[in-house]
Amino acid sequence: MGSNLATNLPANLSNSPGGAFRGDLSGVNLLRVIGLSKQYVRGGLWKKRVQVAAVTSAHFEIARGQTLALVGVSGSGKSTVARCVARIESPDAGQILVQGTDIARLSSRELLPFRSGIQMVFQDAVMSMNPCFSALEAIEEPLRIQRKAIGNRQERRDRVGRLMIEVGLSPDWMDRPISNFSGGQRQRLALARALALRPRLLVLDEALTGLDVSTQAQIANLLLDLQAAHQLTYLLISHDLALVARMANVIGVMAGGRIVETGPAEQIVSNPMHAATKQLLASAKTTAAKFAAITGAPS
């Protein structure tokens, strides 16, 4: 639904400030992560404080318009990587190069122009938005923060309306509180909100998890359409290897805070090298085999 409307973008939104994202840089890696490490401190108060390494020396890169999926079991560090790339966490070591600029150590003020280029979508769309907001307010919030909520009331409503159409929501629902939207609709809202700033990179942290199978398919298709329409680059975080193998160009497998294997999606699925990859694949294959056995379809 979104694809045919995707070209009707508000003109004043298609450029980002700061200069860093302008110009055609196709062929260059949009994101390059070198030696990213992050530790958390556990304990404290009554317990001894212990350093826990969530991510150790992660390397990867994503070409513009491509999807890299980070997969792994719970606690393998994939969300920490996502949060560092979106810079809602500060990494302890390493570089995060966004079109050549290292954002790993920028202050929040320095980060502001970069924020419009990288947006994050979370698993729980509602927890990541103010529950009192209407759809209009939720979608417009990033624009306000970036001081881009310009124009008169009608222009702003038109802009939000176009974003809602793009993600397959009716603009008639603009004034409804976000609590009135269903799970799939909320994830669409979260995408509209992320797209409002016309980012180049979307960090999708388990954005398809917890949705119904039918809704999952709809949102996955929407992501694929939006990527094609805007040459978006995706960092996709998921525990579901089978699903991401169908959406990603490159897959990185995480275990114990390290990226233990990286490769083209087909290669990871057909010829897994690391034990962690084999284990994820085995669990996906068991489910697929059970399903195939009962449906009578070839596995």
Added chain:
Amino acid sequence: MARDHLIRVSDLSVTYCADEGMPIRAVDGISLEISPQEIVGILGESGCGKSTLAGALLRLLPPGAKSEGGILFRGLELMNLPEAELRALRGREIALIPQDPALSLNPVITAGVLIGEVLRAHLPLSAAERRQRVKELLCEVGFDRPEEIYSAYPHQLSGGQRQRIAIAQAMACRPGLLVADEPTGKLDATLQSEIIELLSKIRQQHGTAILIISHDPAILAGFSDRIAVMYAGRIVEVGSSAEIFGRPLHPYTQALMRIASSMITSAGVISRFPAIAGESPDPGCIAEGCRFEPRCSERMDVCSQRYPQTFLPEPSRLVNCFKYGE
């Protein structure tokens, strides 16, 4: 005739009466039987009323919810049972495995005591006996070192471990029926299959009947004996697991199976997944015709005029779709 059924739900409806606005009928005329030792899956998307159905079976609905119909459990009509008798029944005869154990486990009580509470409520055991019994239960749900888990608080456990604690609580009094409401909803793929295996083992060892609720056909594949597919408050198709997966009859089930199979076969990058367009209807304004009609690729004129009655295209199969009769 109904002798051999463990629980028999007949024409059950649940209506939520909000302070303002129209009352919402979340479950609309559902009939379903579960035999002893049988695993029945309820398949449906969020908002279709499947969790309300689970709540209604345990008579655990929020105030403001009005239920009608009959729930006959081991010859006992639960709908007219006083609260005191219901309390004696819940946890002992029918137990619930909730969706999110992070929310259902009291965060300031250790796992061992949480399981012991269920025993204390229903069985006359001494403290030592109870402690011993809890340890056995912990082993049963797959913990190698029950002592460590016994004294752990819920926040010290992982999501999969918490779900095992919830299962141990539910199994504490060896109930005849387990109601599992999306027991794997919050877990990752590897843990999901472990929990499903555990539930299979429980049925095998104790002959517990299980009503499992899920939105994901892959969870139910190879696990449930029979499946009832729910859509917008009603059951639209019932059949054996092999029938529902192998030869789905209702267009909704057919579409759901196509989607599920596209998502679990990890071969090949695709540009589009098969999908069902649109959303399920707003429970506040349900039209008269078939509820799936606006999204159905095989709709006919009659579909928008009245709700399809239940057809029996094969002896064991029920389907509500005009494709199978007029």
